[in-house]
Each structure stands twice: as structure tokens, then as C-alpha cells.
Amino acid sequence: MSLRRKTIEDIELTNKKILVRLAELDVAIEDGKILDNHRILASLHTIKFLMSKNVKAIIMITHLGKPHGQKLEKLSVKPVADELQKLLDREIIFVHECIGPNVDDVCNNPVPGSIILLENLGFHIEEEGKVDEDGRKIRVEESTLRIFRDSLSKLGDVYVNDAFSAAHMWHCSINQLSNEIKVAGLLMKKEIDSFAKLLEKPLTPFAVILGGSKMVDKMLIIEHLLERITDLIFVGDLAYTFLKATNKMEIGKSNFDEDGAKLVPRIIEKAKFYRVNLILPVDFVTGDKLDEKATMGKAKIKDGIKGDNIGLDIGADSLKKISQSIMKSKTLLWTGYPGMFEWEVFSKGTEGLISWISIATKKGTTTVACGKDTIKCIEKFKAFHKFTHVSLGSEAGMLLLEGWLVGWLVGRIVG
Structure with a gap:
């Protein structure tokens, strides 16, 4: 089967609010500073492409670490916002929540061209379920999940999945959002295209x-x-x-x-x-x-x-x-x-x-x-520059190489 999926290059983006699910940003942070930014650099292609398309706003959501539904200051994505601001030389509006009134105030009617990063999705158990003492994930109530899902979905006219590294996981932000238009980002495209060169x-x-x-x-x-x-x-x-x-x-x-x-x-x-x-x-x-x-x-x-x-x-x-x-x-x-x-x-x-x-x-x-x-x-x-592609989606990539989960995995990437 073909791994090809519709991407941000295939649709009209002008004057739309774009909700971007970034890749898992498991970057090393010390004293609020990013020690290795290669995972952030990998996401820049998508962000810069969207910036060039006169979108109304880019609203980014992502994970950092494994907070398992707890709000942990050490796992805040605020340092990611600071790093993005340096790399893009543009103001990044950071919101200390990912859902709620403060998020709605910032995202409902943003200044055209705004770039916004919301707080770590993992601070909410609705994102991936709660983990019990034995390390098992417990699903949250459907009514609670629906509120979380709808709160995220309404933020964007278009949903862009750039998180190949989480494509195989049960995360609300990966496979539960209800946006009518769902496409892959350029990092997702690069990951899929690279594995296609191995498998097709x-x-x-x-x-x-x-x-x-x-x-x-x-x-x-x-x-x-x-x-x-x-x-x-x-x-x-x-x-x-x-x-x-x-x-x-x-x-x-x-x-x-x-x-x-x-x-x-x-x-x-x-x-x-x-x-x-x-x-x-x-x-x-x-x-x-x-x-x-x-x-x-x-x-x-x-x-x-x-x-x-x-x-x-x-x-x-x-x-x-x-x-x-x-x-x-x-x-x-x-x-x-x-x-x-x-x-x-x-x-x-x-x-x-x-x-x-x-x-x-x-x-x-x-x-x-x-x-x-x-x-x-x-x-x-x-040595990242010494390869045509270094996949940041370790588990997702291995599943594709194993073959028997290809259809299931790729089918979930962009809904």
C-alpha cells in the first residue's frame, strides 16, 4: 500500500487558524535552557512553511516528558517557546494552559500571523489516560475526554499532525480530534517519504x-x-x-x-x-x-x-x-x-x-x-546531517519496518 497522505502543501491555508500537533519534544532541559535542540529544529520546516502562507495564526500543541496528568514545572514547554522565538526571530506567545478560558482568549481572535505555543498536553490525563501504580494506563470518562477533545479541536480551522513519533500511540491529540480538515505536516511527510523509500x-x-x-x-x-x-x-x-x-x-x-x-x-x-x-x-x-x-x-x-x-x-x-x-x-x-x-x-x-x-x-x-x-x-x-534522514519516531518507525501494522499506523496519522 502507498504511504502517501495529504499534507499542508495540498490545501489552501490563507487566513486560517492552524492547529499543529508538534512531534514529541523530549529535549534535555537544564535550568530552563534547552541543551539539545535538534528535535525542535526538525519542526521548523512545518512552522516556516505555514508562516509563508499568510495564515491567521499557528497554534502549536505538544508533549514533553511523561507527566501522566500532573502539572510539573520541570516539564513545562515554556523553554521550547523561548527556543522557538530565538530560532524563528519572531514572538512566540506562550500560554500556561492547553485548554480553558485563558487559551480561548488568546486563540479565538488572534492578531493575524500570531504564533502560539500551548502548555504541555501531558499535564491533562485526558491526553493519554491516567497511569496507575502498576504502570497500567486507565482511560478517563468519555464525558471528560469529550470536553478535552472539543476544547482542542475548536482552536483550529485546520489540524496538522507533525507528530510521527506518537503516530502509533493512543493520544487524544493524535487520533481523537474532530477537525474536518486534517493533514500531515512537513516533518510527518519527511518521515513517511523516507520509510516509503525503504518499503516501496x-x-x-x-x-x-x-x-x-x-x-x-x-x-x-x-x-x-x-x-x-x-x-x-x-x-x-x-x-x-x-x-x-x-x-x-x-x-x-x-x-x-x-x-x-x-x-x-x-x-x-x-x-x-x-x-x-x-x-x-x-x-x-x-x-x-x-x-x-x-x-x-x-x-x-x-x-x-x-x-x-x-x-x-x-x-x-x-x-x-x-x-x-x-x-x-x-x-x-x-x-x-x-x-x-x-x-x-x-x-x-x-x-x-x-x-x-x-x-x-x-x-x-x-x-x-x-x-x-x-x-x-x-x-x-x-551526526544528524550525515544521513538522508534520522527518524525521530523510534517506535513508530520500527512498526512500519515490521510491516504488519503499517495500515493501522498510517491510517491514524492524519485521521
Whole structure:
């Protein structure tokens, strides 16, 4: 099925009030200051586009953190308003609520061209339900939910969903608003278009770099992508499990996924059927303990990882082997890191991987990164610009890659 959906580029916007559901703004804040603004920067394309269309007002709503219905000052989006004001060089009107008389006073008849940010939606349990002591979500009463929903819906003539990162969630602001006109924003469009390049007739050769600790967590992705890809590259703990299961390689105290090892023959069989190259590391950087100050060593497949040593990164030969696949690819997906990138001595494999992907991006390869831990790698090395697209919707993106929830997920994006 096509992932294409109507966007703000497809409709008339002049003199309309636009209600924009921004992406989840889980930015680091210290003393009221934004420490890393890349998630805010990602939303600017939509905001600037709307500013250029002579809209009556841009009214923005969003989440920050997990307040679970409590009003927590540390999770106020006021610092986001301040950051947006600096980035756009325009006044951002911040309202300390997201519904109620104060919001209505500001939003009902705004000065033309106003840009307004409302307080954290998560301060109201109606947004995503209340969480009990066991961590389970409890739905609110329908009558209460209706008031919250209607209070938000009436703020805009057009509803714009730019929150791909929450597209799979039950949030009132995502799939319950009653605006007649609902479209996707430009960040949502970029996310969908990027995944479409992976899932709808991708250019080949198509390489997938896959890491993680549990094979079962990646099986749906593997099985959904195998018929589309050329090379499947295993790194990190997945590689140790694969190598022990197939080569009987010693892996020392490296993580071994016993249940995942039982899935390896199935992966090999399907890869053979679809003529997919399975690529694995051939050498490793090891440590004598799981610690930043571990004594570093080296190991190769033929010798294995001995004793109590742990594989903590890929070696130079592995990086060279993987780089050959990266450089011949026309499409590339990366999800899962090859080593303990948080520790300098064991981060060279990850850093090298990003460098080769950057070179591939410059030569025209479509390079997409997805996954919470992968984004942490990219944040550490300040490498967002080195990819065609880094998806900020970790869970939503993984669901699309798994395939079986695609219709359900995309159907909810813009109502």
C-alpha cells in the first residue's frame, strides 16, 4: 500500500487558524535552557512553511516528558517557546494552559500571523489516560475526554499532525480530534517519504545494518525486509549470537541470546531463498570486563573471544568489510549499534560506521537511521546531517519496518 497522505502543501491555508500537533519534544532541559535542540529544529520546516502562507495564526500543541496528568514545572514547554522565538526571530506567545478560558482568549481572535505555543498536553490525563501504580494506563470518562477533545479541536480551522513519533500511540491529540480538515505536516511527510523509500520499491543494492541484543525483537523487521534487500549486516550482540550459532565461535562473556540462536537457521534459509548476503564481523575489540576502564584486547573469528573477555566493538577488518557493502548500496537502513559507543575506547567501530555512511550519503545513497539507541549514537557524534534522514519516531518507525501494522499506523496519522 502507498504511504502517501495529504499534507499542508495540498490545501489552501490563507487566513486560517492552524492547529499543529508538534512531534514529541523530549529535549534535555537544564535550568530552563534547552541543551539539545535538534528535535525542535526538525519542526521548523512545518512552522516556516505555514508562516509563508499568510495564515491567521499557528497554534502549536505538544508533549514533553511523561507527566501522566500532573502539572510539573520541570516539564513545562515554556523553554521550547523561548527556543522557538530565538530560532524563528519572531514572538512566540506562550500560554500556561492547553485548554480553558485563558487559551480561548488568546486563540479565538488572534492578531493575524500570531504564533502560539500551548502548555504541555501531558499535564491533562485526558491526553493519554491516567497511569496507575502498576504502570497500567486507565482511560478517563468519555464525558471528560469529550470536553478535552472539543476544547482542542475548536482552536483550529485546520489540524496538522507533525507528530510521527506518537503516530502509533493512543493520544487524544493524535487520533481523537474532530477537525474536518486534517493533514500531515512537513516533518510527518519527511518521515513517511523516507520509510516509503525503504518499503516501496527501494533502489538496490539495499543494505541493512542491524544491531541489538535480542534476535526475536528484530525478527519481524528481518522477515519483512528480506525480500527487498541485498545485504543484511549483523553487528553488536546479534552478531555474537549468530556467530556462535553458525560458526561455533567462542564468544567469551559476550551476550548470547539462546532463544535468538534458535532463529538463526530460519534467517539463513530465508536469506538464501531471497538471495540476500549475510554479512558478519570478522574481528572484534574486547574488554576483560564490562567497564569503561576495561583492559582492551583484540580477537578474530578463527580464534574466538577467549575466557571472560567480552566483545565490546567491531575491529578494523570488520569495518572495512561492512564499508564495502555501504559504499555499493543505493539504499541503506541502520538500526542498532556495533559497540559500546558511550565509552571512548570502544566507540571507534560506531564512529567509523557513521563516517562511511556519511560518505555514502554524499554520493547519493538514501541513508536512513531509526531506533532509540541508534539516535543516541548519532546524538553523541553530532551526526544528524550525515544521513538522508534520522527518524525521530523510534517506535513508530520500527512498526512500519515490521510491516504488519503499517495500515493501522498510517491510517491514524492524519485521521
